[in-house]
Amino acid sequence: MGDSAAFEWICDQLEERTALNRLEARGTVRLALKKAGLEPSRVVPAQMKVLIEKRLCDELAACGVGDATRLCDSLAAAVGAIDAGPPGVDSPDDVFRRLGRS
């Protein structure tokens, strides 16, 4: 299953801007996503922004990343610019929201 553009973007950013290697960066983001009930394959930029603001900072600090707060502020400001690509199939949330209006 392919991971979303938002997931790939944040992992690339962490790998580039911290001392975390690729495996550590992806693992840290996956852990934060799991705690937030989000999935790497479906997470969208708007959800990633909230994740960065509310969860990722703590995860990065726990990994020993210095000045995690400033890094997260910068990432949260930039994440909105990600091109999420063309909309794929409806997410389960979209379907269940629509079913409630039927």
Added chain:
Amino acid sequence: MELLAAVGVVTFTVVALVIGLRMLISWTRTREVTELLVGLPLLCLGPLAFPSGIIGFRTLETAPQVAIPLIGFAALMLAIGGCCPAIFTYRVFRPRSGFARGAAIALPIVLALDWILRCSTGGFDYRSIHYDSLFYLPWILRIAALSWAGGESLRYWRLMRRRLALGLADPVVTNRFALWGIGIGCGAISTLLALLSIVLTSDAVGLDARYSLGISAVALISAITLFLAFLPPQRYIRFLEARAESA
């Protein structure tokens, strides 16, 4: 006892009829296949399978020429009612899974072949039925399909609850995952209860009264959860929103 057992079944039939029709009407407007995959099984399991099955089994001795086609019709409705939630689950929760796609394709094929085989071999004449492994196959497949549908929805509800804590989910939509999971999961439990009654008594015509009562209770729970999922009263919506705000 019979009257008590009828309460749950009748309630489920009415709720399934109303929601099923609403979903089908919505599908004619939106052409979204998910609406069809929710509406069709509710109509098949509730207002179509229950009455035809009950009348079929009650009249099997006195008017078999009417009863046997009715039982066959009920079996077809139960098969459709088992297939649609499985296809829905594949499309909504596991669209990229090869295993889920395989299950969603194989299940209707196997159940259709089983139904055709029974039609051609008198398999709906329950007076002379053989309780062999072929008899139990559609029962087990339906239980598996409905359990899968319920389980996937409840799994996603757990994810949604975590999102809710971050303000990333709507409390009413989150709750709908739980309600659909319980409602459709009840279908698996009631099928299992019917199967247990048949296995323990070797009699599919007249279900044991205790199991009938159990099926009725489960049908009542299913009716309540499906009603709250798709026709929630404003008061219930306000309750969910207030609870989410206070959390």
